Amino acid sequence: MSARNVLSAATKLQMQQLACAGSRRNFHALTRNGILRNTAGPRIRLREGEWPPGAYSIHNLPAVRTISFARVLPKLATKLLTLPAMAGGATVAGLVYIQYQAQQAGTYALDFARRTGESVGGTASSLFESAKTIADQTWIGVERTKDSAKELGLSDWMSNIFGSEGTGSESGGNGNGNGGPGQQPPKPSRSNAAAAVTGAALGYSQSPEDDLRQKEQVARDDQMMMLTKKMIEIRNILSQVGQSGTLTLPSIVVIGSQSSGKSSVLEAIVGHEFLPKGSNMVTRRPIELTLINTPGINTEYGEFAQLGLGKITDFSQIQKTLTDLNLAVPASECVSDDPIRLSIYSPNVPDLSLIDLPGYIQVVGSDQPLELKQKISDLCDKYIQPPNVILAISAADVDLANSTALRASRRVDPRGERTIGVITKMDLVEADRGASILNDKKYPLRLGYVGVVSKVPQQTGLFTRNTGNITSIVTKNENAYFTAHSEFSPDSGLAVGTTTLRKKLMHVLENTMAASLQTTIDAIRLELEEASYEFKVQYNDRPLSADSYLAEALDAFKHSFKAFAETFGRPQVRELLKAELDQRVLDLLAQRYWNKPITELAASRPDLNPLSTLTQSGEESTYWTRQLDASSSALTKLGIGRLATTVTANALQSHIEDLIAKSTFATHPFARDAIANAASGILNERFYSTSDQVENCIKPFKYEIDIDDNEWVKSRQMAAKSLRRELQECEMAEKSITDAIGGKRKVKDVVSFIDRIRNGEVVLEGDGSGGAGGFSALLLQKGREAVFLRDRAEIIRMRLLALKSKTCSSYASGKYKCPEVFLDVVADKLTATAVLFLNVELLSEFYYHFPRELDARLGKGLSEKEVDKFAREDGRVASHLDVIRKKELLELVLEKCNSLKGLEDRVNRDDRARKSSNSSGSSKKGGSSGGWKWL
The missing domain is CATH 3.40.50.300 (P-loop containing nucleotide triphosphate hydrolases)
Structure with a gap:
């Protein structure tokens, strides 16, 4: 009987049985994850629905709904009727494809002609082999249809259509876990009968490794996937604990x-x-x-x-x-x-x-x-x-x-x-x-x-097409090899193919993991008890996280900054700026009124306007008048705006660094840099506008300065105080030189020698760079510094006596005779004016924006990884966090393990119940290898 007649008879038989069935029962096309597998066609995903009877309901496992066989029947019949024409259609399609590719290959030029010919020859051979494969697979479908007809108990005439009776034994035992010797299939229902006949009729497109499992086996394998997935998840969590080898799955x-x-x-x-x-x-x-x-x-x-x-x-x-x-x-x-x-x-x-x-x-x-x-x-x-x-x-x-x-x-x-x-x-x-x-x-x-x-397999030739996933290529190559040799037939009981290996690995890993589940639970409980004890004894059960640690440190720093802001205001800025201007006044006095440093060993030139004549001068003294005006102009045009802003900004930056050194952030380099950068960023942003505002405000003092008696009296006292401080520093410097030279006697000898040179009593040959008078060059250098400090101290003492005299008692009589007092008044006016705008433009803005900038840089501006890195920069905090993290991970893993243990117990109860219900002797088709078989 021809294959066409056989398939036509099978189709008629199916239609007759379905027509006699009365109600169109549905059948389940179940495969792994609800996908109907067909190696010769696309993969069809079915809609979700309820599980079939006897399967296990596990959370998040996919399910499929039934499909109407009545809707499938017309397409199936058409497919069976047109099956003999498929070989010819495939050949025609292959020839058309060859023609198209040959036209494309023509553009490669004549140097590809030889390789093109070889590729066409290879393609023709491949088409011949493909046609042979289709014929072989068609005969496999006929054989499977014959076996299914026997299983369903069809009439003898139907069995005779497909040839003599076989042994009735089932194919299986190919190592895939799909069946084994001695297992008898359960009596099929009508819907299952239709499904079996359909599956057998479609045998031409199925490989020997196709999954022919029953519905219950699908559920079991899905349970296996669930267990393995959860156990791998637990294994990954345990790898983060990293404390004991007993916690390794x-x-x-x-x-x-x-x-x-x-x-x-x-x-x-x-x-x-x-x-x-x-x-x-x-x-x-x-x-x-x-x-x-x-x-x-x-x-x-x-x-x-x-x-x-x-x-x-x-x-x-x-x-x-x-x-x-x-x-x-x-x-x-x-x-x-x-x-x-x-x-x-x-x-x-x-x-x-x-x-x-x-x-x-x-x-x-x-x-x-x-x-x-x-x-x-x-x-x-x-x-x-x-x-x-x-x-x-x-x-x-x-x-x-x-x-x-x-x-x-x-x-x-x-x-x-x-x-x-x-x-x-x-x-x-x-x-x-x-x-x-x-x-x-x-x-x-x-x-x-x-x-x-x-x-x-290496695919060469003109018509080679690359594919993304190589699993299908390997599977087809293996199927072609193993099906071509009877030694690897399903009846041989040999396990072959990558698909078989994948399934075996899943089963073995699941069984091994499940077998170690109770041991893992016991080890986790022991580790959890130790972590809880350490957490209680060392850290008094005090909860801590990287976020909370950072928040606490940031709040403490903000409180210290607030306390600093309350103690650093206008008075403190005024004091800083006045001290800076007092030093500038002393520099101007030294430059224009006091003696200059001794730069060479030579006779001193006569002074035409000695300082001793200052107290007898007045407004008519042109020299001293110009000296005071030049000194006052130099002070007002010094760039007070930039100077005042720089002094205040440096003071703020220095105080912030002190606060950091005394805070928790002292041990955190990243936080130190972030806080310092936040402060400098705000100060730099306000620097130029503040300095411009201050400079604009002091412009009137560049042209005219009004002084009343009260300001003069106050500045007279401040000038005397500055001079006394300068005198004290001169005496301390002179003492340090005396100690460096080697005693007062030696200093006295050197100073006396230099005085004789300056007075012209001794004529020095050369510049004295090699020494003179029995003194070395270094000793002469120290002697010149000692003479300068001595002369300056004498001048300061003389000016202190002048400030105490009646000459400097009032502004009217002492403006030009007491330049120290006048310049101090100017410095005080400049300071008072600058402080007003420094407080508004710089201090207030800094105190407002700095805490908010801290939040942006150290609060919400940090990622979770950066926060954790910050907290772990402190060794004690890192140890505390490690204990807490270990404890939390172990609690999480223990919870997951207990849930899996409960799932195991539930499945075992279902197994026992099902075995009891099937005690009549019926056995399941598809093998007894389940997801909970322990090794």
């Missing part, structure tokens, strides 16, 4: 020799080429890879938590980053135990925790350290300790007796209870040899072996 550690295919296996699981590649040893650090399934989100990206690079969607960039991080290890070390943590988020990856390690080597290169082989072995031994699961990678073309990965796993796992053997490069050996490797009894592993061909 298991991971899957990938070991194997170099070039054994470790990278290809991991990349086939992830679906992208992202691991570092190179001719030399590139993987030098452990890569802790966390795969996180993100259903409903199409974006795939990776994150390096330690580096803070954000989401990286370009996997070539991830590969470059991993390469750079590995090559950063010095060549003298070659390997490092500092892990690289990478998390990959994708809807196409399972929830897994993997650790990729450097590959074992047999011979050390000439450019590598001699201890490299032992270093790699020690590093791998560190990670393959319990409770981690070992994924031992071995190439098929290498005898298992020479497998370095199996040898290493035997040392730590002699019974093979937590080791999964992965045999790569299965296509490099004969099929019978590959099957014997997977059936190996010489090196048995409880978790068995899985054979893969995970290397992405």
Whole structure:
């Protein structure tokens, strides 16, 4: 009977059964995460709904609603009727595509003609193989339809249509957890019968690794994903505690020799080429890879938590980053135990925790350290300790007796209870040899072996099209290889394919994590008790956070600043500015009235207007009148605005630094700089406007100065006070020179020699740079300074006597005779005027804006990471925060673990209830491997 007649009969039978059913019952098309999988067509996501009977209701697990078979029937019938024409249609479409690409290829010029011809030849061969594959898959669909007809108990004439009766045994046991020997399918309902016939009729488009699980198995696997996801989340939280090895949840550690295919296996699981590649040893650090399934989100990206690079969607960039991080290890070390943590988020990856390690080597290169082989072995031994699961990678073309990965796993796992053997490069050996490797009894592993061909096939030719995710390419390549060899048929019981490996890894990791759940809970409770005790004893249960610590420190600093602002106002600014102007007055007096420094050893010139004549002079004395006017003009045109603003701003900045030194911020460099910059920023912003305002206000004093008697009397006292202070400083400086020279007698001899030179009693040959009179050049220099200070002290004493005389008693009689008093009056007027505007333009503005600028820079202006960094600059605070953070993390993890424990108990109760209800002898189709099977 032809395939066309067979499929037509199947279609008529389905329509008759559905018509007799009366009510159109719905059937569930359930697969993982509610997706109907079809390797030959698109993936169809069904609408959400309720779970089928017998499944488990777990929070956040996806569900699918039923779809009407009546709506599917017309399309299905059309598809079955047109099936024989599909091969021809595919051929025509392929030829049209070839023609289109050939036209495009014409633009490549004549030098591509040869390669174009070769590509066309290869394409024709591929089309022939594709047609053959379609025919083979069609016959598989016929065979599955025949088996389904028997299972449903159809009439004999229907069975005879498909040939003689078979054994009735189910296909399964391919290592995918989809079934096993001795398991009988339950009696199907009408809706399930329709679904089974439809699934069998669609067998031509399904690969041997398609998921044929029952509804309950779907729910169980979803529970497994939920458990694994939560446990990985708990593992990531525990890694932040970092206190005890007992708090480490298991991971899957990938070991194997170099070039054994470790990278290809991991990349086939992830679906992208992202691991570092190179001719030399590139993987030098452990890569802790966390795969996180993100259903409903199409974006795939990776994150390096330690580096803070954000989401990286370009996997070539991830590969470059991993390469750079590995090559950063010095060549003298070659390997490092500092892990690289990478998390990959994708809807196409399972929830897994993997650790990729450097590959074992047999011979050390000439450019590598001699201890490299032992270093790699020690590093791998560190990670393959319990409770981690070992994924031992071995190439098929290498005898298992020479497998370095199996040898290493035997040392730590002699019974093979937590080791999964992965045999790569299965296509490099004969099929019978590959099957014997997977059936190996010489090196048995409880978790068995899985054979893969995970290397992405090289696609060359003109019509090559790149794809983003390589999982489908690897799967198709593996299906083509394993289905072509009967040694790997489902009946063989061998586990083959990357899809099978993914499922096995999920089951094993889930079982291992679940087995360590109670132990982890006990360890967490112990750690939590210790952290709580430390928190109570050392810190008296005082709560603290980085935010609260910063807020308290900032409030305390603001209070100290407020107290300073209340004590630093106009009187203090006036005192500072007056002291500065008094010094400027003394400089002017010294320049225009007092003796000048002795710059050379020579006879002094006669003074035509000695200071001793000042008290007898008056307004008629032109020389002294001009000296006073010039001194007064120099004082008023000194740039009082800039000087006053600078003095006040420097005083404020200095006081702020004192406040910082006495505050909590003294131990925080970042905060110190932020506060100092805030103060200088405000002062710099107000500097120019304030100095201009002050300068404008003192302009009248540049032209005329009115002085009353009260101001004169007050300034007379202040001038005398300034002169006495200057006299005291001269005497102290003279004493220090005496001590430096070596005594009064020596000073007296030097001073006497210099006086004789100045009086002309001694004629000095030369400038005395080499010494003279038996005195060294340095001694003569000190002697000149002593003579200058002595003369200045004598002048100040003389002026103090003049200020006390009646000559300086009033402004009218003493204006020109007492320049010290007059200049002090001018300085006082300048100070009083400048302070008025300094208070308004600078002080008030600074006191208003500075606290707000602190809030902007140290309050809301800081990110969470910056606040935490600030708080941890203080060692005591860092220890306090660590204890609190550890306690909070342990409490969070304990809560999550208890919720998972409750989920485990609930599922176990449901299992027992279901087994009791099924005690009649019916067994579930799809295997007994559940999400809660302990190892």
